[in-house]
Amino acid sequence: MIMKNHFILIFRYFSLFVLIAIINLAISCTGNYRSDDDEMNRHEESLCPYIYTYNGEEYVFAGEIISGASKPGLERYDYLLLSELKPNHDQYFIKLTNEVKQVHYINKLQLKVIDHPENVGVLIDKHGQLQTISKPVLPKSAVTFTGRSILPEISKKDNYTYNFDEIVLTQETTDDIILSWQKPQYSNQAKLIIRAKNSLWLEHVFSSFHELFGARYNYFSRLQDSKSKEYYHNWMIEQSIPLLVYLEKDGKWELYDIFEIAGTMAMKDNVLLINTRTIKSETINIKLETGFKFWELDYAAMDFTRNLPLKITTVTIAEAIDENKVDVKLKLLNDDQSYYTQTKIGNEANLTFPAQELTDESRTVILESKGYYHIIREQQGRAKMIEIMSFREPGRMPLFSRELYEE
Template sequence: MKKKLRLPDSSLFPLIRKNSQIISILMTLAFLNMCISCSYYKAKTIKTNSDNFASKYNSIKKTNRYIIIHSDNQIWHLNNLIVNDDQKEISGSLMPVEESHTLYPLKENQKSRVYKKSKSSGKTLEIHFYTNESINTNSHSQVVIPFSNIKEVKVYEPDTGKKILSIVGFTVASLAVIAIIIAVTKSSCPFIYIKEGNSYAFTGELYPGAVLPSLERTDYLPLPNFIPQNEEYELKISNELLEIQYTDLAQLVVVNHSPSNEVLLDQNGKLHTIATKEAPEIVTSNNDKLSINPSLEKDSNAYLFDEENKNNKGMNTIVFTFDKPTQSNQAKLVLSTKNSLWFDYVYGKFNEQFGSFFNHFQQQQLKVPAEKNIKWRNDQGIPLSVFVKSNNEWVLIEKINPVGPMAFRDLIIPIDLENINSPKIEIKLECGFMFWEVDYAAIDFSKDIPLDIHYVNPISATDEKGKNVTYLLDKEDKNYLIQPNIGNQVVIKYHVPSPKKYEKQTVFLKNRGYYTYIRDYKGIPNFAKLKSFREIGALSQYSKDEYVRFNTKTNISDIVFNHE
């Protein structure tokens, strides 16, 4: 299980802002050094026995293998490995392990680790065999090892989800700078924390992207691993950013169900059950095949929508291909996804183009119909659009609202398969350049199981001054809890009866509201540049251009010192 970000009751954001320039410089230097000198690898254990050893070994990537034998407390490189499935044995020549192959072992529960590039020149893959019994380890001697003597196989390979950030030059350093900038000027939404023992665990963000009263919307945030204490759930909503937050509703949605099933609410609040998730067979972008690995686990090894786009109106796409059961007429796409920190940075740079005119522009936006703002947002690829291929045409299924950049969120999207006659299902995800990250993708063909949904109002809500504000959060009435300042917070409690003995309880936070930015941009508005954003896909192209600029070494210090 992945560790969640834990923060103390007193947030570090004000301290970071106060010392933002110093921190930016130090972090930039540190991460530039890491980028130049380091990369990453990850390990996985392959379960083997005498019957399946050969097939398991052959399933491992076949290029640039480097075999290491662990026997008692000694290690050797096994050169010229031969796998004999008939005799159930491997053979090869024992040689000393080269210095460049000293990555092992990972610490317990550690999934990946940094290594020095200078120590890994030419290395792409290591395979480690651990033996049950001692073997004859005369240097350079030929050895034969029965399959039955191999108790464990570990594969050490580049962690592509991290290495991709270092092989493109200054990207790791760039993202480090972005993280600091966002800590100072992040443009997101209220943070939500769940109570775990004596501390709070950060879980997600409320009504992301609702940056105007006209864009106010209802949002359903999963609260995984939320454990009640004495049938009481406790959470906290806090303002840690330069914005004014207006929350109209904070209601728990409680579902009791069989532990053999998962449950998720779609973005319209409809409940779906998940029985068996199927992984994609193929993943492509612009007809170029991508690794399937990022889709298989929720491990932050994500698709970044950073491929070169072709004929997609400036948008980036990823296509997942799944097997389709013969009689299935419905499916549910399951994703773990979030907005990228990069998009948060780009959207802030877009707002900077207004200069001192920004606050006046915000006032003007109050008079603009929601439909116009939504159309512009859609034209720029801000939502994550989901398409299914039907009769060789891409059919739009849904546009996923922003979910914020601070935590991955599990989503479910129902898909009607009535008009899908192919034995395969092709699903396309589309957005602006690096606007989203997808950490997991699967499909489920099971029918939804009817379950009762319980909507639970808070029994108490207390702000940072000790004031009871429960009446502001227990119904949709446009009577808002207003949090205008950094440090505003409200602690909310809910009473929920325990599930039956053989049931599991899953909870979501039904929330509704909007927020507005607090900015003090300087300078003359860049009206010529702003007019260009009327074009479809302009923000996506701006994101790509800014990305190229950001990754130019000579611009790093300029970005650190001059970002508003």
């Protein structure tokens, strides 16, 4: 009996260690919840490496990188569009900062520079593939599960968003929308384009969850550094934390792919290549699904044109000076085991890149980054084990979101 009880105890703690590691991934760039009026205080509470770009007059916030890569096994490449970056004396200036209690491990940073015709947009998808946007087409319909049209919310990049909260008067815990496009006659592939971010409400959900672990949070977190990305990936889908992309085939919905966590502080432009060859109907139906109030969608469109044969110029760092006037460039040049680390609030690196002469009508600059980070939380109290263990069940996190909302 003693051995049996001992085994049960070990199993429970092992499951708990797994759970806290998964939650570290899920929180991505979340901290403590603030209302929309307090979003300007993001520097105090957001939890991802911040990027600022120099626009010729001042540094402006560009976004977050490596969102969700909160463990060594989750280290990944990330691509951030730098729409406000402007050359100054033939150079680009970028800042990488740590503004919260977190440790950043940055493996590599470089720019992808693409010159192109003025009427063409350029994005790099999560697989590192260049996608050109020549003729974006709005959906012919965009409806919630109640049948309400949300075309006004998603037809322009204007921060007038759909917040995946239509289910508020029901008992459902996940929310979805269905987007429909007329399929061109000879279409074999399409590019699904969105502009979206995670919600500030999601910060509140995960902050509330973390409180359940009490003073043992950091201990549980460190024990999970060796878990694989695949393990976390599957759990996140079960909890509807990413933006899930379903494709309708022969009258049935099939999970096609996901949009990775985008962070909460800035809208992010993203693209996903869709294989339409197997769709027999004349309409392409896409379902976007996520947990209650987890995402905010500002824009959605689809481009059926072929990618233009544009050249990508990779630009490496010329100089990377930290807050102590030390050049850390060598730690950021290659994908290797040499990391530039930011261990405390106030750490920053001022990056300089050469700006080449423009070779076409317009230019797009995208920051390619690779790395991961550790979240540090200072909490007190005892862990609430019974409640924590319930989060092993699929769908528990969206349900938790509803429970908090209804308090």
